[in-house]
Amino acid sequence: MANTSAPKPAFMNNPMVKWIDYRLPIFTFMHHELHEYPTPKNLNYWWNFGSLAGIMLVVMIVSGIVLAMHYTPHVDFAFNSVERIMRDVNSGWLIRYIHMNGGSMFFIAVYIHIFRGLYYGSYKAPREVLWWLGIIILLLMMATAFLGYVLPWGQMSYWGATVITNLFSAFPLIGDPIVTWLWGGFSVDNPTLNRFFSLHYLLPFVIVGVVVLHLVALHTHGSGNPVGIDTKGPQDKIPFHPYYTVKDLFGLGVFFLVFAAIVFFAPNMLGEPDNYIPANPLQTPPHIVPEWYLLPFYAILRSIPSKLIGVLAMFGSIFILFILPWLDTSRVRSARFRPIYRIFFWLFLIDCVVLGWIGANPPEGYFLLIGRLATAWYFLHFLIILPLLGWFERPLPLPTSISEPVLKGGGSVAAAKPMEKA
Amino acid sequence: MAQSAVTHAAGGGHGAEGTRRDFLYIAAGAFGAVGTALALWPFINSMNPSADVLALSSVEVDLTPMQLGQRITVAWRGKPVFIDRRTPEQIARAQADNTADLPDPQTDKARVKKPEWLIMVGVCTHLGCVPLGQKATDPRGDFGGWFCPCHGSHYDTSGRIRKGPAPKNLPIPEYAFLDDNKVRIG
Amino acid sequence: MRKLVFALVASATLVASTAAFAAEAAAPPSQSWSFSGVFGTFDRAAAQRGYQVYKEVCSACHSLSQIRFRNLQDLGFSEDEVKALAAGYEVTDGPNDEGQMFQRPAKPADRFVAPFPNEKAARAANNSAYPPDLSLMTKARKDGANYVYALLTGYGEPPAAAKLMEGMNYNKFFPGNQIAMGQPLNPEQVAYTDGTKATVEQMSHDVVTFLAWSAEPELEARKRLGVKVLLFLLVLTALLYAVKRKVWRNAH
Numbered sequence: 001m002a003n004t005s006a007p008k009p010a011f012m013n014n015p016m017v018k019w020i021d022y023r024l025p026i027f028t029f030m031h032h033e034l035h036e037y038p039t040p041k042n043l044n045y046w047w048n049f050g051s052l053a054g055i056m057l058v059v060m061i062v063s064g065i066v067l068a069m070h071y072t073p074h075v076d077f078a079f080n081s082v083e084r085i086m087r088d089v090n091s092g093w094l095i096r097y098i099h100m101n102g103g104s105m106f107f108i109a110v111y112i113h114i115f116r117g118l119y120y121g122s123y124k125a126p127r128e129v130l131w132w133l134g135i136i137i138l139l140l141m142m143a144t145a146f147l148g149y150v151l152p153w154g155q156m157s158y159w160g161a162t163v164i165t166n167l168f169s170a171f172p173l174i175g176d177p178i179v180t181w182l183w184g185g186f187s188v189d190n191p192t193l194n195r196f197f198s199l200h201y202l203l204p205f206v207i208v209g210v211v212v213l214h215l216v217a218l219h220t221h222g223s224g225n226p227v228g229i230d231t232k233g234p235q236d237k238i239p240f241h242p243y244y245t246v247k248d249l250f251g252l253g254v255f256f257l258v259f260a261a262i263v264f265f266a267p268n269m270l271g272e273p274d275n276y277i278p279a280n281p282l283q284t285p286p287h288i289v290p291e292w293y294l295l296p297f298y299a300i301l302r303s304i305p306s307k308l309i310g311v312l313a314m315f316g317s318i319f320i321l322f323i324l325p326w327l328d329t330s331r332v333r334s335a336r337f338r339p340i341y342r343i344f345f346w347l348f349l350i351d352c353v354v355l356g357w358i359g360a361n362p363p364e365g366y367f368l369l370i371g372r373l374a375t376a377w378y379f380l381h382f383l384i385i386l387p388l389l390g391w392f393e394r395p396l397p398l399p400t401s402i403s404e405p406v407l408k409g410g411g412s413v414a415a416a417k418p419m420e421k422a
Numbered sequence: 423m424a425q426s427a428v429t430h431a432a433g434g435g436h437g438a439e440g441t442r443r444d445f446l447y448i449a450a451g452a453f454g455a456v457g458t459a460l461a462l463w464p465f466i467n468s469m470n471p472s473a474d475v476l477a478l479s480s481v482e483v484d485l486t487p488m489q490l491g492q493r494i495t496v497a498w499r500g501k502p503v504f505i506d507r508r509t510p511e512q513i514a515r516a517q518a519d520n521t522a523d524l525p526d527p528q529t530d531k532a533r534v535k536k537p538e539w540l541i542m543v544g545v546c547t548h549l550g551c552v553p554l555g556q557k558a559t560d561p562r563g564d565f566g567g568w569f570c571p572c573h574g575s576h577y578d579t580s581g582r583i584r585k586g587p588a589p590k591n592l593p594i595p596e597y598a599f600l601d602d603n604k605v606r607i608g
Numbered sequence: 609m610r611k612l613v614f615a616l617v618a619s620a621t622l623v624a625s626t627a628a629f630a631a632e633a634a635a636p637p638s639q640s641w642s643f644s645g646v647f648g649t650f651d652r653a654a655a656q657r658g659y660q661v662y663k664e665v666c667s668a669c670h671s672l673s674q675i676r677f678r679n680l681q682d683l684g685f686s687e688d689e690v691k692a693l694a695a696g697y698e699v700t701d702g703p704n705d706e707g708q709m710f711q712r713p714a715k716p717a718d719r720f721v722a723p724f725p726n727e728k729a730a731r732a733a734n735n736s737a738y739p740p741d742l743s744l745m746t747k748a749r750k751d752g753a754n755y756v757y758a759l760l761t762g763y764g765e766p767p768a769a770a771k772l773m774e775g776m777n778y779n780k781f782f783p784g785n786q787i788a789m790g791q792p793l794n795p796e797q798v799a800y801t802d803g804t805k806a807t808v809e810q811m812s813h814d815v816v817t818f819l820a821w822s823a824e825p826e827l828e829a830r831k832r833l834g835v836k837v838l839l840f841l842l843v844l845t846a847l848l849y850a851v852k853r854k855v856w857r858n859a860h
Contacts, residue, residue: 041859062465063465066465066468066469069468069469070468070472080674083674083743083744084472084474086826087473087674087826088472088473088474088475089468089472089473090464090467090468090470090473091464091465092472093826093829093830094830095464095465095468097830238859242855243855243856243859246848246851246852246855246856247852247856249851250845250848250849250851250852252848253841253844253845253848253849254845256841256845257841257842257845260834260838260841261834261838263834264830264831264833264834264835264837264838265646265831265834268747273747273749273750273752274748276744276747276748276823277744277748286783446847446851446854447851449847450844450847450848450850450851453840453843453844453847454844454848457841457844460840473678474676474717477676477716478717
């Protein structure tokens with residue numbers, strides 16, 4: 001049986017540590033939040049991606065700060081300063097490829113983290129605010145990623161910036177003044193690049209702030225778990241350290257293997273060749289696409305013929321997540337005990353992949369039709385299916401506690417299977 | 423964990439089991455620590471001079487227009503380099519002072535390649551100001567060389583520190599005469 | 609999917625750029641390159657020959673602005689050879705003490721000298737087409753190395769149905785199949801000093817090797833370091849997995 005309250009480590013008796021801790025209880029805090037913090041003992045590997053995302057945020061900030069030391073935010077020098085980083089700065093190519101692909105790895109971790117939350121109902125009471133903070137982090141990440149993509153001042157940077165800033169012109173009356181204000185001129189130009197650089201440097205630290213709130217909210221009620229029932233007592237929990245620290249570290253090793261393989265052997269796989277052509281305001285590339293992690297939203301934008309409604313739908317596709325805890329009327333958290341929701345979860349995941357694929361293709365012919373259907377399904381899932389499922393679905397019987405998930409008699413074997421990982 | 427029940431019987435954290443676990447912890451910890459340190463190095467090293475900076479580390483100066491007694495300043499690696507075409511009197515004074523009480527003893531001969539041409543980095547060895555003395559109207563200090571206005575260091579006609587807080591003589595950059603009228607610094 | 613995207617991009621370009629005849633740009637066939645693969649390196653002899661091709665043929669119209677003469681030392685040229693190569697070009701420097709700009713021989717630290725002072729001059733001299741800078745060409749096109757090779761070897765007689773616009777040339781690998789650049793490489797166009805026979809294929813292969821180096825000069829260092837990093841991470845991850853199993857043995 002595991003201990004829920006670990007004894008104080010030896011170093012806490014060090015007089016120096018005691019002296020500081022009496023005045024600033026940082027060691028008690030760390031001991032409490034890391035060592036004692038009781039965590040459900042049945043978390044599977046899908047629970048690794050929160051800490052992975054946190055580590056990627058650190059990687060992005062560290063590599064970004066170093067890149068900013070060598071980068072020049074001016075339309076005449078930006079492209080060449082990036083090439084100078086790639087060619088002349090010591091290990092500059094490595095740092096830039098880490099930053100470039102680190103963005104993608106960050107989004108991979110965060111998207112898996114989000115879909116884990118969707119599958120296991122992590123957004124349900126009492127974790128709604130935790131979920132909101134996560135959505136705010138996602139929005140900030142998208143803004144940061146978009147701003148950063150403009151900085152190398154390649155063709156895709158320039159035209160991506162033009163297209164995305166023009167979204168705001170969809171709003172009646174205030175639209176055009178807003179766009180002019182965003183640009184600081186009458187097109188995307190040097191003032192735009194300067195402010196984008198400033199904000200791209202600022203926002204990651206705002207993300208850090210929201211991440212801290214995210215963690216405070218998390219530690220208030222503790223992690224959810226794959227079974228989705230509350231922990232009933234000490235027999236259901238183990239201290240976060242060393243059990244989950246070591247599990248997270250192992251996951252980090254695997255994640256970094258993938259990351260390193262991309263950085264060293266396919267650094268441009270996820271990028272667009274057009275961004276190695278310097279920005280040319282007089283010539284649009286034949287096919288403008290955002291980075292892969294924004295493609296589903298781009299597809300929603302383009303599938304709607306009205307400019308304003310398209311923009312609203314795109315933003316709405318994220319904002320709808322804020323009311324998800326109330327759209328999902330089922331009282332059962334985990335999809336493991338919701339046989340019908342489980343099907344719709346996978347359909348929704350496929351729908352998002354389809355939207356991504358549509359976003360990478362021109363809005364013509366079948367692509368347009370499929371894109372519209374996929375967009376409709378996206379909103380249908382949240383607005384119709386989820387509220388109705390709560391009423392009609394008959395969930396499987398829940399286990400009485402995490403410690404005895406395998407029910408005698410009516411229990412399902414499939415439901416208990418992933419427990420092996422814990 | 424499937425086999426945990428089996429291995430648990432042998433557990434208890436002592437004997438061969440404990441040693442093996444300690445070894446694992448130490449090995450993993452050491453690998454992690456070394457890996458982190460190695461991963462940090464590229465980030466630190468990126469702040470060292472880059473290839474394009476290193477490639478620009480020498481300048482060539484045409485000495486033809488310089489008059490006897492004239493001093494000019496050229497930029498080299500972002501720092502001023504003093505080039506002084508010394509008069510015979512200045513050379514004589516510099517050589518005579520070889521035996522004077524020098525804080526940083528050095529003969530004049532050790533500081534020049536050709537006695538007529540004194541070439542040094544014009545950065546005071548105290549705290550990095552640029553000493554005066556390049557223009558004819560500048561104060562040249564008590565020894566006829568250079569005078570640093572920041573904290574009052576006096577340099578002689580060989581650029582040696584004679585008085586004031588600076589600890590060292592003005593440094594001599596690497597240079598070579600390409601021909602009689604051309605010098606490459608760096 | 610990426611191929612599909614490419615095909616669609618190509619066809620979209622085609623529709624946009626010309627209605628003269630509708631033909632899809634062929635997908636470039638894959639060649640074997642010394643620099644591909646996990647352990648790939650640049651074939652120095654090929655890259656040096658490629659530099660000769662660039663210098664004697666391409667550089668008449670195309671700049672290579674990201675490359676400095678000193679970079680050629682990576683390709684196996686000695687410091688003195690690089691100095692001599694650079695001295696063959698004139699660059700503008702200044703202002704001098706009289707306030708005038710002046711011409712001086714290029715130094716190893718200088719960028720490759722562009723054939724035209726600016727884009728407008730380049731367009732004026734090339735029937736209003738702009739010969740793009742080649743420094744990043746193999747990175748700035750999908751499947752860049754194979755594409756450039758295919759383009760250089762892809763000239764030929766247009767199909768009967770095709771109507772070429774004034775001053776354009778037929779190339780089955782160029783989006784739209786009409787390219788302003790005339791066939792740049794012809795057999796025996798350069799005299800290789802190492803005795804290699806200068807066929808169009810050979811010269812194309814060599815110049816693509818050179819351009820791949822100019823686009824990704826870090827490639828060799830990147831792959832060498834990558835192998836070490838991956839091996840290190842494999843061992844570390846295996847150790848962490850073992851530690852994880854040990855720790856979790858107590859929890860059940």
